[in-house]
Amino acid sequence: MTWGGVIQLLTLLLLVVILFCISTFTSFLRGQRRTTLPLSLFFGLTGYVLLRMAATSLWGVPMLSPALISLLTFLAVVSSALFALSTYLRLRTSQRHAYQRTILDPLTELLNRFGLQQDLLSLPSAPVVLAVLDVNQLKVINDQYGHSEGDRYLQTISQHLKAYLADDTVLCRWGGDEFVILFPGHPQDKVRKILTTVQQAIPSVLPGICAFSFGIAVFETPPQFERAFALADHQMYEEKQQQALTGDPATIDLGLYAFSQQLETLATPEEVIRTGLARTRTLLHFDMATYIEVSSDGMLARHLDQDPAITALLPGFVLNLHVPFTPMPALVVRTGATVISVDYPNHPLAFASWIEAGVKTTILTPVLIAGRVVGILTLIHLSTWKVVTLEMQRMLELAALRFGHALELFQVAETTRLNLEGGLLGRQSSVSTTRTIPWPLLPGLRLASRPPSSRQC
Structure with missing residues (x-):
């Protein structure tokens, strides 16, 4: 074997070693379990070209025929393009997954609060029915059956909502035991009927207690969302009050008792x-x-x-x-x-x-x-x-x-x-026990310095 053939053989062996080592190491850094073909070709052929240049410079021996060199150069270009494309697609996928993690609730896979706020910006300027749902007695379920059971109950509710609601509705887990739903272009009576159906379809963990209470309101533009949310939330609390389901009674009574003691x-x-x-x-x-x-x-x-x-x-x-x-x-x-x-x-x-x-x-x-x-x-x-x-x-x-x-x-x-x-003083008092005695004025308390006005509050 001539000296040139030995150099070519050693170069090819080094090419294989470099291809394997660099590709494996780079895949490890990128968190991949296996190397990919574009990645291997890219680093392997790049390593070969560098070795060829070094060998030619040191010994003046051409390593391969011009035709084979052209073929390898073409493969190097193709592998570089494939590597760049795969890197771009992987980056886009990673960015999409990262964005989804910011807008989705991991437990229910519904939109979270941030995700709903992003969706609000894309809604058309038309009437939208907003529904606020609050899971009844979730704290009691967590205390009696464990938080895992409470999580499963939240997942059950979200699955029923997905099954019963139309595709154009926007579902969101607002936080904790509260859900928010947007119904673009739906009449209020239809929304109330749908939610009542879902309410009755969900099996209750606690006997005699429906899964959730809800309230609804209407808004047309994103700036009106806050007002509609307050109205729907208040309506939901009124429903809870009627059902005597306003949270954990012991917790509420304790808070009111402490406040009463302060008074x-x-x-x-x-x-x-x-x-x-x-x-x-x-x-x-x-x-x-x-x-x-x-x-x-x-x-x-x-x-x-x-x-x-x-x-x-x-x-x-x-x-x-x-x-x-x-x-x-x-x-x-x-x-x-x-x-x-x-x-x-x-x-x-x-x-x-x-x-x-x-x-x-x-x-x-x-x-x-x-x-x-x-x-x-x-x-x-x-x-x-x-x-x-x-x-x-x-x-x-x-x-x-x-x-x-x-x-x-x-x-x-x-x-x-x-x-x-x-x-x-020796005289009968004319003060009647039923007469209201004025409470003394509190001096120095005014809203603003202004002349008396006949306008009313």
């Missing part, structure tokens, strides 16, 4: 209003809280507590100015019950100037003494539409109950004092 430490009406009402507003994350004193012919705003970050003024709201009743407070006085408006601008009893000021959600709760409404505690939210849960309502009603009790004790004490003073 019990506040003895005077002023303490209840200054501290208790502010604490209620802060705990429930509302922007403003007010106390309005009522009489037979009108009302008098006596106190305002608001988030320091809120600089908006409520038109017509002036402290210590007697004004006639507006429709919503009048309804509270007439019924003696809490009035809630999640979507204040569209409430039939809404006050026009408050709508202009941006009020979006309100809760009005009566303060009672001996069954008679003597005042109203109000929570107001301006920054966004707010879901009002049963627990929120109960907390404000607890504050109103405590305030009414403190007022009653104050009036009894004042009546006793005046009767004693009248007896010591």
